[in-house]
Amino acid sequence: MSNSIQAIRGMNDQLPDDLTCWQHLEQTASVVFNQFGYSEIRLPVVEKTELFARSIGKATDIVEKEMYTFHDRNGDQLSLRPEATAGVVRAMLQHGLLHNAIQRVWYFGPMFRHERPQKGRYRQFHQIGVEAFGMAEADLDVEVISMTSQLWRKLGLTGVKLEINTLGSPESRMEYRDALVNYYQASRDSLDADSLRRLEINPLRILDSKDKAVIELNRSAPDILEYLDEASREHFERVQLLLGKLGISFIRNPNLVRGLDYYSRTVFEWTSDKLGAQSAICGGGRYDGLVEKLGGKSTPAAGFAIGMERLVELLTIEQLCQNRERQDVYIVQTSESALEIGISLAMEMRNAGISVISNIGSTGFKSQLKKADRSGARLA
Known part of the structure; x- marks a missing residue:
């Protein structure tokens, strides 16, 4: 790896x-x-x-x-x-x-x-x-x-x-922006580096700060409803x-x-x-x-x-996810002739709306049954 x-x-x-x-x-x-x-x-x-x-x-x-x-x-x-x-x-x-x-x-x-x-x-x-x-x-x-x-x-x-x-x-937000700038300028020492940068660019974003000191400062910040x-x-x-x-x-x-x-x-x-x-x-x-x-x-x-x-x-x-949908049928074969029959049978069932997995490869019967079990198919 x-x-x-x-x-x-x-x-x-x-x-x-x-x-x-x-x-x-x-x-x-x-x-x-x-x-x-x-x-x-x-x-x-x-x-x-x-x-x-x-x-x-x-x-x-x-x-x-x-x-x-x-x-x-x-x-x-x-x-x-x-x-x-x-x-x-x-x-x-x-x-x-x-x-x-x-x-x-x-x-x-x-x-x-x-x-x-x-x-x-x-x-x-x-x-x-x-x-x-x-x-x-x-x-x-x-x-x-x-x-x-x-x-x-x-x-x-x-x-x-x-x-x-x-x-x-936009007009009322500009008035609010000015009020926020005045408020934060008076408490610059409480602002972290990111908030100081936002103060120059978009002071409204300071209200979204995750810094503990700024969160506390925001509790008394001006409210936009007033503007x-x-x-x-x-x-x-x-x-x-x-x-x-x-x-x-x-x-x-x-x-x-x-x-x-x-x-x-x-x-x-x-x-x-x-x-x-x-x-x-x-x-x-x-x-x-x-x-x-x-x-x-x-x-x-x-x-x-x-x-x-x-x-x-x-x-x-919340355990609200549905489980992965199981296949209906897993087809196993016992011989070369059974393989040919299985391929045709699988297509007939799919055409009828049944989901089918066909075993591919010349593996033994027991091995195929183990694969069928692992697939979660309802029938084999």
Whole structure:
């Protein structure tokens, strides 16, 4: 094994026994999304680096430190996608799907970030999510949140918590930003190096700090509710009202800001205390300015992304993963003529919807029976 090639650190193989839970989750999610009127979209995993620099933000950790970026033979700078929303917006604009139209789409696939691998955080990870365009009403925010709630119910998942917040309009957020800068400047000695860097670039991200001293400092930080314009306040109040009418419990987390610069107004996360430090299994919100930022007309939008690895881990902890499906029949042969009959019989049974494994190779009868037993087939 010393000379064998190993998988890249933080990029994991998905083995047959593991995929049963993944496939169950994918199939359940696709049913729920389709019930809400969302259609699947499939996107390339490589995009122009500029797409993510303009959407996520040049000064974010993702763009500055975490993207897999390279130049192709034409000299174009390209990146493996670190998230899917920007690519969905690019596709909507490129194919003219937003001309006076409401669009609802869902996606699934791998994302890539060069982070320090740890439990629940990988360099290749998978997300399944939705994006909806053309609706400015708070009802859309509640629709995408209720989709996740419905998915948890279908999966049998309990004990997950919904946290919500608002980031307001760009104008009210600028006022809030100034208030945060003044607050943190007065307590610079309590800020760690990362927070000091964020203070210069995006002080709202300090609210998301994991440093103990900064967490304590954030308990007394200004609250964005004090800086909301009237429209943003009414929007957030309606979100809370409709969630209550749907019976979806939530808590407001004033420090919830999300890690991407394009969010506005409503943001949310679903978390579980069974996953340790990486507790978020789903995050999303509204991003009304992103389409315009990427060259389109002003278009309201909202969506979410589910971290598949974390959700599969949670389903496994809660013993909600289905066992790998057993084959129906394992065919053993006692002679060359029986082998020929077995091949034909296997095809007849498969055509009838029966799953069949045929023994291949001239092994003894007892050896074949042992293989049949190990296969887990119901009959041999």
